[in-house]
Amino acid sequence: MSLTVVGSIAYDAVRTPFGARERMLGGAATHFSLAASFFDEVRPVGPVGDDFDEESWRILRTRGTVTDDVEHVAGGKTFFWKGVYSDNLNQRDTLVTDLNVFENFAPKLSQASQDADVLFLANIQPDLQLAVREQCTKARFVAMDSMNLWIDIANASLRKVIGTVDCLILNDEELEQLTEKPTLVRAAREVLTWGPKAVVAKLGKYGAALFTADDFFALPAYPLAEVIDPTGAGDTFAGGFVGYVAAHPEEPIGHELLSGAMAYGTALASYNVEEFGTERVERLTADEVHARVADLSRMTAFTAAPAPLRA
Amino acid sequence: MSLTVVGSIAYDAVRTPFGARERMLGGAATHFSLAASFFDEVRPVGPVGDDFDEESWRILRTRGTVTDDVEHVAGGKTFFWKGVYSDNLNQRDTLVTDLNVFENFAPKLSQASQDADVLFLANIQPDLQLAVREQCTKARFVAMDSMNLWIDIANASLRKVIGTVDCLILNDEELEQLTEKPTLVRAAREVLTWGPKAVVAKLGKYGAALFTADDFFALPAYPLAEVIDPTGAGDTFAGGFVGYVAAHPEEPIGHELLSGAMAYGTALASYNVEEFGTERVERLTADEVHARVADLSRMTAFTAAPAPLRA
Numbered sequence: 001m002s003l004t005v006v007g008s009i010a011y012d013a014v015r016t017p018f019g020a021r022e023r024m025l026g027g028a029a030t031h032f033s034l035a036a037s038f039f040d041e042v043r044p045v046g047p048v049g050d051d052f053d054e055e056s057w058r059i060l061r062t063r064g065t066v067t068d069d070v071e072h073v074a075g076g077k078t079f080f081w082k083g084v085y086s087d088n089l090n091q092r093d094t095l096v097t098d099l100n101v102f103e104n105f106a107p108k109l110s111q112a113s114q115d116a117d118v119l120f121l122a123n124i125q126p127d128l129q130l131a132v133r134e135q136c137t138k139a140r141f142v143a144m145d146s147m148n149l150w151i152d153i154a155n156a157s158l159r160k161v162i163g164t165v166d167c168l169i170l171n172d173e174e175l176e177q178l179t180e181k182p183t184l185v186r187a188a189r190e191v192l193t194w195g196p197k198a199v200v201a202k203l204g205k206y207g208a209a210l211f212t213a214d215d216f217f218a219l220p221a222y223p224l225a226e227v228i229d230p231t232g233a234g235d236t237f238a239g240g241f242v243g244y245v246a247a248h249p250e251e252p253i254g255h256e257l258l259s260g261a262m263a264y265g266t267a268l269a270s271y272n273v274e275e276f277g278t279e280r281v282e283r284l285t286a287d288e289v290h291a292r293v294a295d296l297s298r299m300t301a302f303t304a305a306p307a308p309l310r311a
Numbered sequence: 312m313s314l315t316v317v318g319s320i321a322y323d324a325v326r327t328p329f330g331a332r333e334r335m336l337g338g339a340a341t342h343f344s345l346a347a348s349f350f351d352e353v354r355p356v357g358p359v360g361d362d363f364d365e366e367s368w369r370i371l372r373t374r375g376t377v378t379d380d381v382e383h384v385a386g387g388k389t390f391f392w393k394g395v396y397s398d399n400l401n402q403r404d405t406l407v408t409d410l411n412v413f414e415n416f417a418p419k420l421s422q423a424s425q426d427a428d429v430l431f432l433a434n435i436q437p438d439l440q441l442a443v444r445e446q447c448t449k450a451r452f453v454a455m456d457s458m459n460l461w462i463d464i465a466n467a468s469l470r471k472v473i474g475t476v477d478c479l480i481l482n483d484e485e486l487e488q489l490t491e492k493p494t495l496v497r498a499a500r501e502v503l504t505w506g507p508k509a510v511v512a513k514l515g516k517y518g519a520a521l522f523t524a525d526d527f528f529a530l531p532a533y534p535l536a537e538v539i540d541p542t543g544a545g546d547t548f549a550g551g552f553v554g555y556v557a558a559h560p561e562e563p564i565g566h567e568l569l570s571g572a573m574a575y576g577t578a579l580a581s582y583n584v585e586e587f588g589t590e591r592v593e594r595l596t597a598d599e600v601h602a603r604v605a606d607l608s609r610m611t612a613f614t615a616a617p618a619p620l621r622a
Binding site: 017037038039040063064087088089176182183184185186189203205206207209215216217218219220223224225226227243244247248251256259260262263264286289290293297299300301302303304305306307308309310 | 328348349350351374375398399400487493494495496497500514516517518520526527528529530531534535536537538554555558559562567570571573574575597600601604608610611612613614615616617618619620621
């Protein structure tokens with residue numbers, strides 16, 4: 001088995017109320033790989049420039065991730081993003097986006113990456129997502145992310161690629177914007193008519209919700225006293241979620257499997273935001289992941305002694 | 312046993328994307344009583360005017376609620392509120408607030424109301440809450456609500472009354488504002504040092520979270536395809552939550568009891584928003600309440616088959 005992810009590999013500059021980093025490894029494919037590497041052999045696909053250093057290669061290869069399809073563009077510079085978070089972390093302003101080698105990125109997948117059992121299309125231009133999707137003919141589970149930019153400027157392409165995947169993972173506001181529905185439930189039901197068998201709504205600090213044909217599941221975010229850097233939380237969640245599916249090749253892809261996947265995604269995302277960039281997930285242990293999944297189970301379980309209600 | 316609630320009884324005019332009502336029964340004590348009446352004999356305390364009609368008295372007395380301490384102020388008019396919701400219901404603008412008989416309200420509790428086993432202080436001026444709190448010396452559980460207005464203009468009074476209750480129920484943003492903490496976890500922990508043994512954060516469409524001394528519990532909101540009118544959802548939640556505690560006098564007030572209370576509060580609030588004002592909860596049945604609690608249990612349960620994580 002293997003798990004292919006296509007998406008950005010970047011250097012990020014981030015300022016939050018708890019500190020700042022001028023240049024740290026980031027990007028959707030990076031955060032996804034760090035999380036998913038707990039579950040399967042991961043193959044990230046994305047471009048980097050001459051400035052991509054040894055330390056970054058080392059981090060990317062954490063837990064055996066295979067970087068054969070990380071394309072070094074000679075003479076180019078790695079994608080760079082700079083952003084700042086508001087005091088309560090509710091708002092993020094982008095200060096700089098230098099696409100650099102990402103500007104002319106055309107994904108090239110080796111045979112091994114094309115043969116992946118599971119595929120994740122991180123947030124990139126939807127036509128590129130579709131091109132990758134069509135190369136991975138053997139994937140038994142394909143999930144994708146996107147963003148409001150593509151809803152605005154590449155809507156038809158976005159809808160086309162959504163029609164080819166098993167699971168759409170998107171923020172709740174973006175789902176409502178995409179479908180022009182006033183509630184998340186109606187938005188998710190609409191997407192389920194387009195092809196996907198599952199929709200995951202990322203709710204930020206409120207957790208995540210899963211919609212399948214006839215069921216619903218939701219988990220709160222893991223409660224944290226301090227959130228140091230939210231960057232990459234969504235991609236780390238996706239890495240845990242999709243990785244969990246990849247690690248259970250014998251189980252049918254339905255509500256039960258995906259509920260467990262939600263728990264692992266949530267646990268991993270909670271570690272990601274505890275430190276800057278990849279710092280925490282890089283040195284994370286399997287025991288720590290299992291421990292937070294067990295916590296989440298306890299924190300959401302209740303026994304409602306049925307009160308004898310009055311008529 | 313009995314359950315006393317002090318708070319507003321009002322006529323509301325509401326416009327939402329799904330329709331409008333020019334004059335319907337509302338107010339915190341009303342919504343609370345409609346929900347709590349499933350669990351115990353409820354005694355609302357609050358003023359109404361000459362315009363308070365027979366139909367409103369009838370609704371208020373649903374499921375045996377005792378209105379002896381609803382004070383008819385001769386020559387006065389009932390509290391009136393008019394508001395409008397945005398297209399996605401995320402924002403609410405108040406157009407009119409006519410305090411009327413509420414302006415000079417001084418709660419007068421009969422002996423029966425003072426002897427209540429359980430007390431809820433709905434959102435009113437904190438000095439009034441404190442006066443009521445001090446009259447109810449036998450209450451084994453006291454919960455309260457408040458709002459950003461009192462955090463701004465009556466902060467010391469608000470903190471004083473919080474110090475006398477067992478449970479504070481507040482929106483998450485208000486908890487962060489009240490404590491000046493950047494995360495909900497730190498805000499809740501701060502309040503727990505002021506006296507309350509439990510803090511409930513209302514998260515709107517994202518559900519609710521419970522903080523006790525050393526544990527955490529959270530529930531998503533019940534998933535609804537249509538939300539017709541969110542007015543009173545928080546007070547309906549509180550009615551289910553506090554009512555559930557009132558209905559279990561033998562059980563210790565701890566994490567387990569309060570988790571079950573969260574489920575009943577969440578179920579009741581979900582019905583409240585399905586129609587305007589009190590329309591839905593008024594004719595709600597016990598079976599319908601139990602059914603949604605069972606749904607919530609299923610929608611939050613997961614089995615995470617422990618993946619053999621890679622080192």
